[in-house]
Amino acid sequence: xxxxEIKERxxxxxxxxxxxxxxxxVKNFYEVPQGYTPELAMQEAKRCIQCKNPLCVGGxxxxxxxxxxxxxxxxxxxxxxxxxxxxxxxxxxxxGRVCPQEDQCEKVCxxxxxxxxxxxxxxxxxxxxxxxxHAEVTIPNIPKWTGKKVxxxxxxxxxxxxxxxxxxxxxxxxxxxxxxVAGGVLMYGIPEFRLPKKIVESEVEYVKKxxxxxxxxxxxxxxxxxxxxxxNGYNAVFIGTGAGLPVFMNIPGENLIGVYSANEYLTRLNxxxxxxxxxxxxxxxxGKKVxxxxGGNTAMDAARxxxxxxxxxxxxxxxxxxxxxxxxxxxxxxxxxxxxKFMLLTNPTRFIGDxxxxxxxxxxxxxxxxxxxxSGRRRPVPVKGSEFQIDVDVAIVAIGNGANPLIPxxxxxxxxxxxxxxxxxxxxxxxxxxxxxxxxDIVRGGATVIxxxxxxxxxxxxxxxxxxxxxx
Amino acid sequence: xxxIAEKKQLSHTVALFKIKAPMIAKKxxxxxxxxxxxxxxxxxxPLTIVDSDNSEGTITIISQExxxxxxxxxxLGKGDTIMDVVGPLGKATHIENFGTAVCVxxxxxxxxxxxxxxxxxxxxxxxxxxxxARTKELLxxxxxxxxxxxxxIVTTDDGSYGHHGxxxxxxxxxxxxxxxxxxxxxxxxxxxxxxxxNVTRPYKIHTxxxxxxxxxxxxxxxxxxxxxxxxxxxxxxxxxxxxxGHEVDFDELIRRNRSYLKEEKIAMEEATYHEGTRCYxxx
Numbered sequence: 001x002x003x004x005e006i007k008e009r010x011x012x013x014x015x016x017x018x019x020x021x022x023x024x025x026v027k028n029f030y031e032v033p034q035g036y037t038p039e040l041a042m043q044e045a046k047r048c049i050q051c052k053n054p055l056c057v058g059g060x061x062x063x064x065x066x067x068x069x070x071x072x073x074x075x076x077x078x079x080x081x082x083x084x085x086x087x088x089x090x091x092x093x094x095x096g097r098v099c100p101q102e103d104q105c106e107k108v109c110x111x112x113x114x115x116x117x118x119x120x121x122x123x124x125x126x127x128x129x130x131x132x133x134h135a136e137v138t139i140p141n142i143p144k145w146t147g148k149k150v151x152x153x154x155x156x157x158x159x160x161x162x163x164x165x166x167x168x169x170x171x172x173x174x175x176x177x178x179x180x181v182a183g184g185v186l187m188y189g190i191p192e193f194r195l196p197k198k199i200v201e202s203e204v205e206y207v208k209k210x211x212x213x214x215x216x217x218x219x220x221x222x223x224x225x226x227x228x229x230x231x232n233g234y235n236a237v238f239i240g241t242g243a244g245l246p247v248f249m250n251i252p253g254e255n256l257i258g259v260y261s262a263n264e265y266l267t268r269l270n271x272x273x274x275x276x277x278x279x280x281x282x283x284x285x286x287g288k289k290v291x292x293x294x295g296g297n298t299a300m301d302a303a304r305x306x307x308x309x310x311x312x313x314x315x316x317x318x319x320x321x322x323x324x325x326x327x328x329x330x331x332x333x334x335x336x337x338x339x340x341k342f343m344l345l346t347n348p349t350r351f352i353g354d355x356x357x358x359x360x361x362x363x364x365x366x367x368x369x370x371x372x373x374x375s376g377r378r379r380p381v382p383v384k385g386s387e388f389q390i391d392v393d394v395a396i397v398a399i400g401n402g403a404n405p406l407i408p409x410x411x412x413x414x415x416x417x418x419x420x421x422x423x424x425x426x427x428x429x430x431x432x433x434x435x436x437x438x439x440x441d442i443v444r445g446g447a448t449v450i451x452x453x454x455x456x457x458x459x460x461x462x463x464x465x466x467x468x469x470x471x472x
Numbered sequence: 473x474x475x476i477a478e479k480k481q482l483s484h485t486v487a488l489f490k491i492k493a494p495m496i497a498k499k500x501x502x503x504x505x506x507x508x509x510x511x512x513x514x515x516x517x518p519l520t521i522v523d524s525d526n527s528e529g530t531i532t533i534i535s536q537e538x539x540x541x542x543x544x545x546x547x548l549g550k551g552d553t554i555m556d557v558v559g560p561l562g563k564a565t566h567i568e569n570f571g572t573a574v575c576v577x578x579x580x581x582x583x584x585x586x587x588x589x590x591x592x593x594x595x596x597x598x599x600x601x602x603x604x605a606r607t608k609e610l611l612x613x614x615x616x617x618x619x620x621x622x623x624x625i626v627t628t629d630d631g632s633y634g635h636h637g638x639x640x641x642x643x644x645x646x647x648x649x650x651x652x653x654x655x656x657x658x659x660x661x662x663x664x665x666x667x668x669x670n671v672t673r674p675y676k677i678h679t680x681x682x683x684x685x686x687x688x689x690x691x692x693x694x695x696x697x698x699x700x701x702x703x704x705x706x707x708x709x710x711x712x713x714x715x716x717g718h719e720v721d722f723d724e725l726i727r728r729n730r731s732y733l734k735e736e737k738i739a740m741e742e743a744t745y746h747e748g749t750r751c752y753x754x755x
Contacts, residue, residue, distance in 0.1 A: 178558065178689070178691050179558075179689065180509055180516075180555070180556040180558070188689075188693075216556070217556050217557060217558040218495075218558075219558060219559070219561065219691055222499070222559070222560055222561060223495055223496065223499055223559070223560070224495075224499075242693075243693065244692060244693065245692050245693070245695065245707060245710070246693075246694070246695040248695070248698075248705060250705070254705070255698060255699075255700060255705070255724055255728065257727065257728060257730070257731045260695075261694060261695040263693055263694045263695060264688060264694035264695050264696045267688050267689060267693070267694050268688060272515065272516070272688065273513075277735065277738075277739075278735075278738050278739050278742040279513065280513045280515075281513055281514050281515035281540060281541060281739060282515040282516075282688075283732045283735035283736075283739070285731070285732075356727065356730070357724075357727040357728075404691070404692050404693070404710075405692065405710055406691060406692065406710065
C-alpha cells in the first residue's frame, strides 16, 4: 500500500457500534452491542493498512489471517470474509463478541500506535453475523475418512475447536458432553445479553454439519472412562472439561440461603433460563440488594445479570483497587452504565443470616494495598478494626474455580498438578497418558474462551500428527 | 429422548419407572444417581438409581410427587419419553463384608436403600432391614426388601401395618439386644436420617447416609449441593451422595433444602394438571 493511501486510511476515525440504551437494556436480556451495519463495517475495515508483517495475526491465539478477512470486508465481500475466518476459527460469531481483543490482536495493531486500533473484533462479529443472517453458511469440503477416530470430552470452546479442526482433516470425531446441550461455558456461563444462545446454537450446528457427532448427557469418567474410550476404538482422546468446582471463601455463613457460586447463579439463569421462571421451571433467588464478590469477567457477568432481575442495588465487592481488576474494561464500563456499584478495597469476612438461615447482611473489612505478590499485583492487606456491615440478601461468590475431579478419579495415570489441573506439554497439549490430550480451563484453571480455543488448535495439530505417525 | 419402558404405581403418589438407558444400566453401581430433565422448560432433578436390568437395558427409579417436576413425571406412563437422563453420577456405595449390616429406609428413602441392601447381601453380609412409612398405603418395596434381607422389620407411624412406631425404635432395640452391627445405612427424610445417626452415635456404629440436596448440573460445576461434613464444605454430587452420618450437618441441609419453598409453590400454582390430556397448562 502506498504511503499516501496509508495516510488517508489513518485519517478515518474508529467507527462506533451502536448499543442498547443502558436504561432500557437493564430491563431485558437482549444483546447490548448491536453490531455494525455493512456501511460502518466497510468504513472500519478501510482503516486497516494491510501491514506486510501483520502483528495482529501473532496477537491472535488461533492466528486468524486478520488483514485478509478485513480486506474482504472493505471490498464488500462479506461472505468471503466469513469463510476466510472459518478456515482458522470455527466460532467467529462467538469470538467477535467475547474475545478480549484489547489484550490480543487490537493491542498490537499498528494503526493503534498512533490512535485507535482497527476494531478487529467488531469486524469479525459482523462478517460471521452477516453470513449467518443471510443464510450463506456453507460447509467446507471434508476429505475422505482417514480411518481414525477421536473422542473429545466436553463441547465447550476447546472441544469444539479440536473437533472442527480434526474433522476438516478427515478424522471421525465424537464429542461427549455432560450437560444436556453443547457449548459449555458459552451456554451456561456467558449471559444472553453478551452472547445470545441462538448464536452459540448455530455455531454448534455448523460444527455438527461438518460431520462432528455430539453426544449430550454423557459424563466421561462416569458413563465411560478414558481407558474405555481408547479401548472402544478411539485412537486419541482430547479432554476439554472446563471449569471445575467453584471456589468459596471459607468464611462463616457461606452456606446460608442466598449465597451462590457464580457458576450456580449463571447456570440457573443462562442454561436453565431462571429469568423466565415460572415459564421455565428452574428458580433463582432474585434479591433486593445483591453483592458480587470478585473483580473478574465472571463477576461482571453475574453482576450485570443480577441487574436485569429488578433489584434495588447490585454491588461488586473487590479486595483490590480498580486498576487490578482482571475484568475487561468494556465490561466494567457497561456495568457502570447500567448502575452497577463498586465497593473496592473491601473483602467479606462473614455472611449473616436470619433465623431461617436466609442471608441478610455481609460483614466486610477494608483493605489496603501492600507489596506486590507473585502475580505482580499489589497484595491486599486487611485494615485492622475496619469491619462494617451492609444489607445483602443475595451474594454471588465469583473468585474462581478449582479442577473437576471426575476424570482424574478414574484415570490416575493422567498427571495433574497440586490444584488438580491436568498437566500438559504446552506446545502439543499432550498429557502424561499416551493418546490423551487436553486444553482449556481444565489445564489453565480459569482463562478465556479464545485461549481455550488456542489450546484446541494446538492440540488438534498434535493429534493429527500423532494419528499419522503413531509417535508419542 | 429416553423411553419409559414400564411404570408401576406403588402408592397414590409414588411410582416406579423403568427407563431405557442401556449405557447407564451397564455402568451403574449401588448408591449412584441420575439427573433428569423432563422437557425443554424443565429443571434438572436428581433421582437415585434403584435397580437396573442389563439385558433389557433399563434403569429403575422411584419418584414421589412433591413438586411440579415430580408431579409431571408422575403423570407420564409407559411409552412416554423423558428428554434428558444423565448418569450414573456420584460415588458408588463402599461395599464390603461388615458382618451384620442394618439397612434403615424411611418413606421414599426405601428406594435408595434397596440397591445398597442388595449389594451388601451379595457381599456376604447378614442384612437386617428396617423399613418404615407414615401409613401402610405409603410403604414401598416391601417384597423386594424382604427378598434381599435376612430379617425385615416394618414400621408405620400410625400402626396400620407392622410395628406401630418409628424405624429408630427398632434400631435402638437391635442395639439394646446386643446385636453386633458392623454398619448402619440410613436413608429417608433428613430428620429421620438425623434421628438414626443420633441413635448410633453413642455406640460409635459406622453409619452411612445418602443426602438429597438441591442440585443443578450434578457434575461438580455449580456447588448448589454443598453441605458441611465434618466442618468442611463437600459437594454431594461428586464427593457423595453418601457420607459418614455422624459428620453431616443435617440442620444446614434441612435449611438449604427449603431455599425455594416460595418458588416451588408458585411453580405448582402456575401449572394446572388436566387429567386425561397429560399436560400442564399455564393459567
